[in-house]
Amino acid sequence: MAGKFARVEERVAQDGIERATSDQADVLLGLIQRSIAACAPYDARQRSVWASSFTRESVTAMVADTVVLTAPGGVANLVILTPGTGLLDHLYVDPDHQRSGLGCRLVEAIEAEARQRGVGTLRVDASLALAPLLERLGYSVVEVYEKTVGGVTFTNTWLERSLHPES
Numbered sequence: 001m002a003g004k005f006a007r008v009e010e011r012v013a014q015d016g017i018e019r020a021t022s023d024q025a026d027v028l029l030g031l032i033q034r035s036i037a038a039c040a041p042y043d044a045r046q047r048s049v050w051a052s053s054f055t056r057e058s059v060t061a062m063v064a065d066t067v068v069l070t071a072p073g074g075v076a077n078l079v080i081l082t083p084g085t086g087l088l089d090h091l092y093v094d095p096d097h098q099r100s101g102l103g104c105r106l107v108e109a110i111e112a113e114a115r116q117r118g119v120g121t122l123r124v125d126a127s128l129a130l131a132p133l134l135e136r137l138g139y140s141v142v143e144v145y146e147k148t149v150g151g152v153t154f155t156n157t158w159l160e161r162s163l164h165p166e167s
């Protein structure tokens with residue numbers, strides 16, 4: 001098991017994935033906004049409402065309160081919930097870096113962080129863009145549902161994955 005973790009950590013270091021710091025809030029906000037602006041499954045109104053949910057303050061709070069991992073071109077965060085449970089949230093890859101495997105590597109880095117922190121199951125409230133990536137990585141679909149934010153409806157998917165070694 002230790003060997004498996006070591007391999008993940010080695011790859012993380014090679015990819016330049018590291019913990020975000022509070023002075024990166026503006027850079028991360030810009031990356032998130034660019035990623036949402038180019039998110040093809042959603043129309044302009046949906047993208048506008050989605051993007052407006054992020055501010056410099058909310059990104060600063062995210063960095064302060066949760067585990068935020070960054071790589072050149074991408075960001076993801078891990079929220080520790082009740083004991084044994086974690087939320088993988090806010091995975092964004094800059095449009096210029098998409099479809100090169102960075103999203104998968106950020107998910108694997110979050111999984112390694114989650115294991116180290118005793119999280120047994122990761123849950124994700126995924127966009128239409130993210131759900132296929134997670135299914136490819138072995139996540140199970142729990143529920144496809146619609147949520148309304150700012151008068152706009154989004155189709156999202158809850159997925160989860162057990163991080164226990166035997167699964």
Ligand SMILES: CC(C)(COP(=O)(O)OP(=O)(O)OC[C@H]1O[C@@H](n2cnc3c(N)ncnc32)[C@H](O)[C@@H]1OP(=O)(O)O)[C@@H](O)C(=O)NCCC(=O)NCCS
Nearest residue numbers: 091092093098099100101102103104126127129130132133
């Ligand atoms: C979803 C997202 C993070 C994926 O990042 P990425 O770096 O492009 O992902 P990867 O290169 O690791 O993709 C790995 C695999 O996932 C699947 N995948 C990734 N993006 C996909 C898409 N838009 N549609 C269908 N499958 C997709 C593919 O199987 C892909 O493998 P392939 O390129 O060999 O076909 C990125 O598209 C993004 O930031 N989207 C906008 C923001 C968003 O929706 N974030 C999630 C919020 S919940």
